[in-house]
Amino acid sequence: MTAVAVTRKPRIAKKRGYHHGDLAQALKQAALRLIDERGLEAFTLREAARAVGVTHPAAYRHFEDKRALLAAIAEEGFVALTGEMTAATDTIRGDVFERVSAIGRSYVRFALERPAEFRVMFGPRLNADGRFTALAEVVAAAFQVLISEIETGQARKVLRDGKPRDLASALWISAHGYASLVLYDKITVRSPARAETYFLELLQPLYDGLRRKR
Amino acid sequence: MTAVAVTRKPRIAKKRGYHHGDLAQALKQAALRLIDERGLEAFTLREAARAVGVTHPAAYRHFEDKRALLAAIAEEGFVALTGEMTAATDTIRGDVFERVSAIGRSYVRFALERPAEFRVMFGPRLNADGRFTALAEVVAAAFQVLISEIETGQARKVLRDGKPRDLASALWISAHGYASLVLYDKITVRSPARAETYFLELLQPLYDGLRRKR
DNA sequence: ACCTGAACACCGTTCAAGT
């Protein structure tokens, strides 16, 4: 966007020959760092290549194009998110209600701790044309964590009736809406540490509404 | 992103001299059309200028830079959204609960009917550096519609207790989370016509939870 | 198999110059 005049920093070690490592992985990590520092819109493939000490066309040996690099990051992000949500419930055995709210909390934590990944996962419409089928699959897998939890909650007569997909959507919407509005500067949180508990405070009405009447 | 080889279309009427109209307005409209057609990431200032028949540096007479053009679009978008939300309650006199859910519905409708504006409003972090104070103000004004409605709902003992800001945030989160997940292809709606009622279905637990126990 | 050099068709931004 802005054409800044940068004093050409001489490559520390002028690489000759191959990168001799996992260049694909290195490019993804460089990309995330750059997105963290200057934002998604300012991110360029060329800069990522420079950061790992390789000429920019080398990236095309590992990714079809720029969008494919971002899609790879998004894909890994959804896998990581699924892992976090699953891990969140591991510590909580009994109360399904506690488990469900722990999943919501872990979603929010992921978004705020790894904002660059979150933005890549939800910012650009990478898969508008359905090009990245693997990406669509890991998105579905993440959602499935919510659905399964709702199902066991309903089976134990803790959660209200309704299609599991729909109740799970409500959960996803609440965690995603909160995370998005915070990350995109629309809702202000006093301190990052309070972000998770504030989420539970705000969405208490929803959680109350999800509880089965007794 | 993609460098398409376009056969240079000769300008229909080779404009000489001034645009002789509201160029700023024309650029904003052209921008929205282009974003609608090819997405926010593909949008360029130069193409918008070409579309209205003016050389690209002419845009800088009306906007400081590309971000400022997008910020102007976002600003008008928030004003329009505030108008829609206010209008949504005008038809409903009595039940505060009905009014609150009408606001949510109008938010969702706005997002799905005017996706380009919605994406500009919430997609790029235009105001991350607090550069556009007017934009921040219209965002706050839109939020205020929700807060006011919550306040009267509480005064009439229809809505549960709690800080109006917090209950209003819950509403915003739900409408925004739903709209975002639908617009960014994460939640699928059977038909666009069903999108609004599906929203109410999904968030029924939240609305139930917002109701004051009696 | 993996990377470089060079090229192409674009960008956003600036600025002197034109009317």
Place this chain on the structure above:
DNA sequence: ACCTGAACACCGTTCAAGT
């Protein structure tokens, strides 16, 4: 006051050529 022409420092993508 408003716009153009020309220039600058970038992009993403392609491809022949090198090791």
